[in-house]
Amino acid sequence: MAVCTAGAVDLKDLDAQPLTAKVEQVEADMSAIQKQGYDHFLLKEIMEQPTTLRSTLNGRVIPAENRAQLGGLNLTADELRDIEHVVIIGCGTSYYAGMLASYYLEQLVDGLTVDVEIASELRYRSFNLPKNSVALVLSQSGETADTLACLREVRRRGVKTLGVINAVGSTIAREVDGGVYVHAGPEISVASTKAFTSQVAALTIFGVQLAQAKGTSAQLLNQYIEELAALPDEIEHVLKNQKDSIQQVAEKYATYEHALFLGRDTLYPVAMEGALKLKEISYIQAEGYAGGELKHGPLALVDDRFFEVMLLQNDWLFEKSVSNLAEINARGGHVVAITNSHKQIDAEAVIRIDTKLERLSPIVLNVVQQLFAYYIAAARGNDVDQPRNLAKSVTVE
Numbered sequence: 001m002a003v004c005t006a007g008a009v010d011l012k013d014l015d016a017q018p019l020t021a022k023v024e025q026v027e028a029d030m031s032a033i034q035k036q037g038y039d040h041f042l043l044k045e046i047m048e049q050p051t052t053l054r055s056t057l058n059g060r061v062i063p064a065e066n067r068a069q070l071g072g073l074n075l076t077a078d079e080l081r082d083i084e085h086v087v088i089i090g091c092g093t094s095y096y097a098g099m100l101a102s103y104y105l106e107q108l109v110d111g112l113t114v115d116v117e118i119a120s121e122l123r124y125r126s127f128n129l130p131k132n133s134v135a136l137v138l139s140q141s142g143e144t145a146d147t148l149a150c151l152r153e154v155r156r157r158g159v160k161t162l163g164v165i166n167a168v169g170s171t172i173a174r175e176v177d178g179g180v181y182v183h184a185g186p187e188i189s190v191a192s193t194k195a196f197t198s199q200v201a202a203l204t205i206f207g208v209q210l211a212q213a214k215g216t217s218a219q220l221l222n223q224y225i226e227e228l229a230a231l232p233d234e235i236e237h238v239l240k241n242q243k244d245s246i247q248q249v250a251e252k253y254a255t256y257e258h259a260l261f262l263g264r265d266t267l268y269p270v271a272m273e274g275a276l277k278l279k280e281i282s283y284i285q286a287e288g289y290a291g292g293e294l295k296h297g298p299l300a301l302v303d304d305r306f307f308e309v310m311l312l313q314n315d316w317l318f319e320k321s322v323s324n325l326a327e328i329n330a331r332g333g334h335v336v337a338i339t340n341s342h343k344q345i346d347a348e349a350v351i352r353i354d355t356k357l358e359r360l361s362p363i364v365l366n367v368v369q370q371l372f373a374y375y376i377a378a379a380r381g382n383d384v385d386q387p388r389n390l391a392k393s394v395t396v397e
Helices: 039-049 049-057 077-082 091-108 145-156 171-175 194-214 216-253 269-284 289-298 320-329 361-379
Strands: 003-006 009-012 083-088 113-118 133-139 160-165 178-181 259-262 285-290 307-311 335-339 349-352
Touching: 009 289, 039 049, 039 083, 039 113, 039 216, 039 361, 049 194, 049 216, 077 145, 077 194, 083 091, 083 145, 091 113, 091 133, 091 216, 091 269, 133 145, 133 194, 133 285, 145 160, 145 171, 160 171, 160 194, 178 285, 178 349, 194 216, 194 361, 216 349, 216 361, 259 269, 269 307, 269 361, 285 289, 289 320, 307 320, 307 361
Parallel strands: 083 113, 083 133, 133 160, 160 178, 259 285, 259 307, 307 335, 335 349
Antiparallel strands: 003 009
């Protein structure tokens, strides 16, 4: 119980006995909760990702020393070396951020087992966490009810928990054994954007730190470190130079009621996140699928009521993804290709980005998707910042 007066807060327990509590001051930047000339908070938050990402990386990624590390993990070098299993826990956008980062952790640390779990499912399962496990708990708000319940259950089983949180002083941030703030600043819009980017970056830094402890080859580590350091500038380049062209493409698809997002490998979780963004702010029914699953069901949906977003990365799976695109074209689909490749692509619309990134280019492609969803929703006249039926922080089941 708190008795609040103009000058003090007097804390007591339910027996009216005095309590002492540590006072923690949370700094507030008032400019961060103003639109600053943007039509919506969502557009502002998309556009400020280069700045917020630099805050996430600041002091943690040091290319000159070929080093990346997170403070606050409360893990010794020996404890890092002993980790054999990582479980990443989250809901919604945080879950998809964990999915994307899991690919990077697997690439960085040979032999590491990585599981990504939806918190609302895991908390009710008879799950097993092997010896030498660590749990990475993701939440923008740090108050997500299902994620908090999972955190408490995992801790009860004696497993070390690390938080990747945006909101300073939140419940999850206080209850984990260690972890980091992503420093993305306040997210006012219900749809999460900059937190996704910063969560993936923070998890990738954790992967590099884990790989360094386990002796992964310097060449691979340096590639990740260099790309992490370059990521804010690469996103900034796309936002500055392609914002208008993305809007022009997006507005052509604002009248559709159905959409299908497809991607392979690291672009599969990006497709899932793209579908989520579109559905929650535009109310277009959208599904995200792994490209290889196209002929296992989703191909039956292709008709004039649908448009398809095909994510194409300039890598070893490019030709397989192009074959998916050809399957859709053969059935009269309406494909929007989002790609970092300069190869010929037979699609109804192509959004082509220039980036020197290879491994982390999916993060840049996701920023394009965010703008694409925003401009469709705005063209439909929706309340972009406060979509119907949704809350920013899901604090009850």
